[in-house]
Amino acid sequence: MKVLKQLALAASTVALFAGVAQADGLQGKVVGFSQIGSESGWRAAETSVTKLQAEERGIDLKFADAQQKQENQIKAIRGFIAQGVDAILVAPVVATGWDAVLQEAKDANIPVILLDRGVDASEDLYLTSVASDQVKEGRVAGEWLVNTVGDKDCKIVELQGTVGSTPAINRKQGFEEAIAGKANLTIARSQTGDFTRSKGKEVMEGFIKAENGGKDICAVYAHNDDMAVGAIQAIKDAGLKPGTDILVVSIDAVPDIFAAMVAGEANATVELTPNMAGPAFDALDAYLNGGTVPEKFIITESKLYTPADNPQGEYDTRKGLGY
Amino acid sequence: MKTRVLSRLISPQTMALAAVLLVNWILFPGFFDIEWKDGRLFGSLIDVLNRGAPVAILAIGMTAVIATKGVDLSVGAVMAIAGATAATMVEAGWPAHTAVAVALLAGLACGLWNGVLVALLDIQPIIATLVIMVAGRGIAQLITEGSIVTFSDPTLIFIGTGSFLGLPMPVVIAATLAVLATLLVRRTALGLLVEAVGVNRSAARYAGISANVLLLAVYVFCGFCAAIAGMIVAGDIRGADANNAGLWLELDAILAVVIGGTSLLGGRFSILMSVLGAVIIQAMNTGILVSGFPPEFNLVVKSGVIILILVLQSPLSATLFLRAPKAKTGASK
Numbered sequence: 001m002k003v004l005k006q007l008a009l010a011a012s013t014v015a016l017f018a019g020v021a022q023a024d025g026l027q028g029k030v031v032g033f034s035q036i037g038s039e040s041g042w043r044a045a046e047t048s049v050t051k052l053q054a055e056e057r058g059i060d061l062k063f064a065d066a067q068q069k070q071e072n073q074i075k076a077i078r079g080f081i082a083q084g085v086d087a088i089l090v091a092p093v094v095a096t097g098w099d100a101v102l103q104e105a106k107d108a109n110i111p112v113i114l115l116d117r118g119v120d121a122s123e124d125l126y127l128t129s130v131a132s133d134q135v136k137e138g139r140v141a142g143e144w145l146v147n148t149v150g151d152k153d154c155k156i157v158e159l160q161g162t163v164g165s166t167p168a169i170n171r172k173q174g175f176e177e178a179i180a181g182k183a184n185l186t187i188a189r190s191q192t193g194d195f196t197r198s199k200g201k202e203v204m205e206g207f208i209k210a211e212n213g214g215k216d217i218c219a220v221y222a223h224n225d226d227m228a229v230g231a232i233q234a235i236k237d238a239g240l241k242p243g244t245d246i247l248v249v250s251i252d253a254v255p256d257i258f259a260a261m262v263a264g265e266a267n268a269t270v271e272l273t274p275n276m277a278g279p280a281f282d283a284l285d286a287y288l289n290g291g292t293v294p295e296k297f298i299i300t301e302s303k304l305y306t307p308a309d310n311p312q313g314e315y316d317t318r319k320g321l322g323y
Numbered sequence: 324m325k326t327r328v329l330s331r332l333i334s335p336q337t338m339a340l341a342a343v344l345l346v347n348w349i350l351f352p353g354f355f356d357i358e359w360k361d362g363r364l365f366g367s368l369i370d371v372l373n374r375g376a377p378v379a380i381l382a383i384g385m386t387a388v389i390a391t392k393g394v395d396l397s398v399g400a401v402m403a404i405a406g407a408t409a410a411t412m413v414e415a416g417w418p419a420h421t422a423v424a425v426a427l428l429a430g431l432a433c434g435l436w437n438g439v440l441v442a443l444l445d446i447q448p449i450i451a452t453l454v455i456m457v458a459g460r461g462i463a464q465l466i467t468e469g470s471i472v473t474f475s476d477p478t479l480i481f482i483g484t485g486s487f488l489g490l491p492m493p494v495v496i497a498a499t500l501a502v503l504a505t506l507l508v509r510r511t512a513l514g515l516l517v518e519a520v521g522v523n524r525s526a527a528r529y530a531g532i533s534a535n536v537l538l539l540a541v542y543v544f545c546g547f548c549a550a551i552a553g554m555i556v557a558g559d560i561r562g563a564d565a566n567n568a569g570l571w572l573e574l575d576a577i578l579a580v581v582i583g584g585t586s587l588l589g590g591r592f593s594i595l596m597s598v599l600g601a602v603i604i605q606a607m608n609t610g611i612l613v614s615g616f617p618p619e620f621n622l623v624v625k626s627g628v629i630i631l632i633l634v635l636q637s638p639l640s641a642t643l644f645l646r647a648p649k650a651k652t653g654a655s656k
Binding site: 164189205230 | 360374559609611617621
């Protein structure tokens with residue numbers, strides 16, 4: 001019941017994500033969607049946004065949850081091919097092992113669009129892929145800090161994602177690119193918070209102790225919002241004001257970071273949009289109805305949100321998406 | 324008696340803790356600084372105790388289970404269930420004490436399930452408890468519907484972040500539990516009975532011990548401890564994170580027990596030493612955080628130190644360094 005209510009709420013506010021509503025480009029088309037699972041709030045939001053996008057355009061979406069298993073995804077794709085769908089969306093759980101099943105789809109003349117993650121397969125086996133640019137996300141966060149701090153000296157502490165994970169590597173790289181050449185900005189400490197709130201809080205506690213009770217820290221850059229939420233609590237526990245004494249910038253734009261912005265405790269977040277399906281359907285529309293072959297890599301926008309962007313409204317909108 | 328106290332003070336565990344703290348102090352000179360801030364103690368050493376408390380609480384329950392020659396892999400998942408239960412209930416408008424009680428009951432129920440599988444159905448503990456380790460996180464995710472349930476209930480937050488006499492609440496809870504559990508097993512025959520079951524279950528049964536009831540009880544106790552730890556972790560971040568709460572902490576808890584000198588083959592155990600083991604693990608984690616090492620080194624440093632501690636504890640090193648094999652019996656008690 002709660003899920004239904006959330007969907008209804010989300011539907012009423014979907015205009016924010018929908019972009020320009022299409023005429024009847026994909027009306028009545030059947031599209032199969034093989035989703036990885038629902039391991040995170042973002043994934044759940046991606047699923048609900050995809051369903052809403054499909055509904056908006058009158059697409060008959062066949063949804064298959066793979067529960068983190070590639071064999072389930074391959075089975076689902078084969079099922080879609082057997083049903084003769086018009087197109088297939090896949091959020092691939094791993095990068096390798098897709099050649100055979102993608103070839104089958106190609107032989108059946110069904111365009112495949114990859115969402116959110118790429119695959120190690122020949123590029124002619126899929127129509128296009130829609131993903132965010134994680135390096136750019138880091139860069140947008142870094143540029144915000146550069147512009148905000150100005151000429152002041154600023155000691156930054158960084159909460160990294162899981163060591164060795166692609167988003168952690170890329171978001172770190174992008175941020176470093178943005179602050180490169182600015183002598184007044186330095187990353188004083190950098191540790192992994194495993195993308196979780198509790199580790200983010202624990203690591204931030206350590207940083208505060210190590211940097212003169214937090215007085216030397218000017219900003220914290222977290223690779224995701226959850227770690228930032230944890231860090232905000234650690235800053236408060238140390239008797240400092242997050243958002244004022246220590247600037248907080250992070251990536252993802254989940255509802256709780258907007259709640260923190262409303263309270264004046266977070267300064268900026270870069271959106272990893274859950275709306276991968278929108279650009280995918282647009283590309284599909286252009287391809288099926290106009291014969292336009294899209295670019296191989298469609299990059300979603302990495303939008304910056306600050307307290308000036310109606311955080312309360314963003315919170316209310318996103319809360320209904322299953323984050 | 325005097326030699327026993329002395330050998331306890333220079334046990335491998337205390338030496339390891341001293342060594343880890345010393346290294347922390349060398350890497351970060353302010354490590355032992357403690358100040359009074361907003362009515363509570365504040366400093367790295369306090370962080371070690373505060374962050375180590377959930378694993379210490381898990382280790383208390385785990386010690387009892389391991390002493391019976393068992394193991395409980397489900398504690399991390401039970402933490403997630405308890406946190407999810409408490410958070411979802413207070414968000415739904417239930418009073419905090421009801422939510423806490425139901426969360427504890429959930430922990431007891433999980434423990435009872437494990438106990439029934441192990442004691443009555445004779446399933447090997449590692450397999451029996453694997454059921455909830457895997458399924459439990461799913462149950463927690465069902466309770467939270469996959470998202471992080473944030474709450475603002477003051478009682479629940481107090482459990483995770485409050486303070487009592489200047490000490491963080493998790494430390495107070497862990498210390499109280501450790502003392503009560505130690506008194507219970509050492510001032511009564513309970514500890515002896517647990518050890519008897521661990522050494523030889525059928526012999527213990529023939530000697531008149533209700534081995535099944537005892538086994539049920541230790542798993543229920545372990546589930547109870549996990550539920551407390553789960554609420555602390557949830558209260559700490561003001562939210563129940565079903566995906567990550569307590570993730571892999573069962574392994575830290577087992578490690579704490581092993582560092583504490585309790586054998587995985589059951590028998591003799593020491594709850595206080597297990598708690599010390601948890602503090603050693605956390606001292607290492609906090610040390611890495613304040614030292615400024617790149618995160619790529621975290622696991623390497625941790626495993627290196629652990630290998631060192633375990634080698635120090637081994638009978639071989641007792642023979643080599645103390646040149647008196649008998650000393651090891653005193654040290655591990």
